[in-house]
Amino acid sequence: MGSGKHRSKIFFHRSSPITAFRKQKFPREFVCPISGSLMADPVIVSSGHTFERNCVLACKYLSFIPTLPAGCTADFSTIIPNLALKSTIVNWSCSSLHDPPKPIDFHSACKLVQTLMDSQNPKSQRTHFKTRDEKHTQLVKEAAEKNGIAVTKLTDSDTELTGRTSRLSSSSDESVALANGPTTPLPLKTRPSCYSSESSSDIETLNSNSLEEEEFIEKLRSSQVFEQEEAVISLRKLTRTQETARLHLCTPRLLSALRNLITSRYSSIQVNSTAALVNLSLENPNKIKIVRSGIVPPLIDVLRVGFPESQDHAAGALFSLALDDQNKTAIGVLGALPSLLHAIRSDSERTRHDSTLALYHLSLIQSNRVKLVKIGSVPMLLGMVRSGHMTGRVMLILCNLSASVEGRATVLDCGGVECFVGMLSRGEFDSESTRESCVTALYGLSQGGLRFKGLAREAGAEEVLKKVEEIGSERVKEKVRRIMGVMREKDEEEEVDWEELLNSGEVSQTRYRLGGGRDGSGVNPSEF
Known part of the structure; x- marks a missing residue:
């Protein structure tokens, strides 16, 4: 029993060729046709054959299509883990008193494949490269x-x-x-x-x-x-x-x-x-x-x-x-801004999230805000918010843009007030920070003067903000009070500017000062 274990260890560590297979007498279906070793991570390829994963990757890396003993060739276009065979090999190893197989590393797999390439007839491989024309070779x-x-x-x-x-x-x-x-x-x-980061138990020990x-x-x-x-x-x-x-x-x-x-x-x-x-x-x-x-x-x-x-x-x-x-x-x-803006709609979740956070930090700088507005980021970002796509992160960028003059005007033009008020009225937020971002963006837009006031009234902002003030955090309540203060301040200005003017008779005096003559002719009688 001890000698059997010893032979097995030598076999795996040396990645023995197929000749060692006969000595070890492993089940043929457990052995990789390329490495000749018991498979630790078997995968099925498109042609139906099973190989060790890193051997397949080495073949793909070296653009090598091996000819199998039966005379057929493998197709590596698709790789699917063979979990059933992997479990069977492990169980067989335990029951046969063999050590469980260890996966061959990629570098060793490449050396094995290179040796196999040299051993096979080079002519059988040239047909794979005949379809390349001279132009492609020059590009390479x-x-x-x-x-x-x-x-x-x-x-x-x-x-x-x-x-x-x-x-x-x-x-x-x-x-x-x-x-x-x-x-x-x-x-x-x-x-x-x-x-x-990984815990110390997960960190691979590096060579000295x-x-x-x-x-x-x-x-x-x-x-x-x-x-x-x-x-x-x-x-x-x-x-x-x-x-x-x-x-x-x-x-x-x-x-x-x-x-x-x-x-x-x-x-x-x-x-x-x-x-x-x-x-x-x-x-x-x-x-x-x-x-x-x-x-x-x-x-x-x-x-x-x-x-x-x-x-x-x-x-x-x-x-x-x-x-x-x-x-x-x-x-x-x-x-970097156009590429990051395009990447926030990537198929990869990691690419989307990191690109969005990169845009957030870059948009803290005024020059980058101007660039983002010019490349048309606002309609795209608002569209993502309306569709509920990465709302929390996208709102961070819109908060920064709403705080700048150029961004504020564009967000107002694209219906930002209606969008943010609608989000607050529905209350569908994944976190309190997203709600706060929405209120912060509205506060930035409130610095846009009378235009914001008209859009906010049309969207019913005052009533929605009152409800948000009741349920929001202290920071949200403070920002809501500031927005409401801006809206009320403008109301008072309008009353002073128009109602008092109409009721006090100052309009006629103003017309007189602006050129209306005492005789009503509209001609200033003064001579210069």
Whole structure:
């Protein structure tokens, strides 16, 4: 029994080839056809075959389609976890006195696939690349040169650019959990949704020989894609859990090397680069350094057209950087506002939330408010509020816009008063902070003079505000009283200006002073 365990351990740690399968006598359906190892995370692909997950991801990454022993080829377009087989393998391992299988890491899987590629007939793989024309090959070479990859060393597997479905870190422990929602008032949120701290028991222990800054820079600037990927994954791990590493590694040289990889066409490099940047941006001393390094424009590009998971991290990075007051103007000038405004309607919840909070913090600056008004944000934001889409966060932005002259006029034009009064009358708020935001926006609009008063009367604001004052918090009550005070003050001004004038006979005296002659002819008899 002891020797059986010993043989099993050697088999898993060495990721033995298929020849070891015969010695171990595992059930054939439990073994990955690529690695020859017992599967720890089996997945079913479109062709119906089952493989170890990281072996499939390695094949997709290297654009390799293996030829199976039966002569057929696999289709990796869809990957579905095989939970039933996974449970069966674990139960079999326990009953057979074997250690449960451990998943093969991605780097080792890539080496296995590369070996398999070399062993199979290269001609069988060339048919997969015949459909590429010369124009596509030239675009790939230009992209490779831009990312610092030596064009002369590119092979077929290097030039195949992965699609959006290849998000390698999403299936590993590197993927971070989506926050369920803020437990504090939204303006106080200081961590992007794509980042979550972990307890000490969940933190993966890093090797003692972690890469130092010079080693990171050397690998980030390497012409080998594998070295670039290894560097960004290691950088992401290190900066995710260690504050001192975030402060130590955020240097102009490292940021310059990282900047060139953020827009990489390789999904794993792009995702892990942007995620590492989010981690670096968490420390306040790093925020200004990152903006000054010129990384914001590539981040904007990723937010617009990057891989879905990269867009999550790009939105989180812009939100984190926008928390620093010295960065707000620069981020707006660099053109982030249109992309963030588009991203708040993304399919990804993390992208929507972090983009909205980034816009909130950026709209605290007057110059950014003017830009947001000019790019047509007000109708879009009001439309989201009317549809009940992310009401709490969107109302924060509208509060800031309503406090400025340009934003106030546009919100009034777009029916903001009617919208906010209607929300208060229905009372359908997910939190007290959203109710307060609605009242705050109305208070900002109340500085718009007689026009606000007319729109508020038409919407029945006075009656609604009285009810809100009775049930609202102290801060809400105070703001309601200020709005009502503004409305009453204008009522008194109108009474003084018109009713007293009409009843006192001053109108005739005024007409006389303005040119009406004593004889009623309307001609001023004075000579000059």
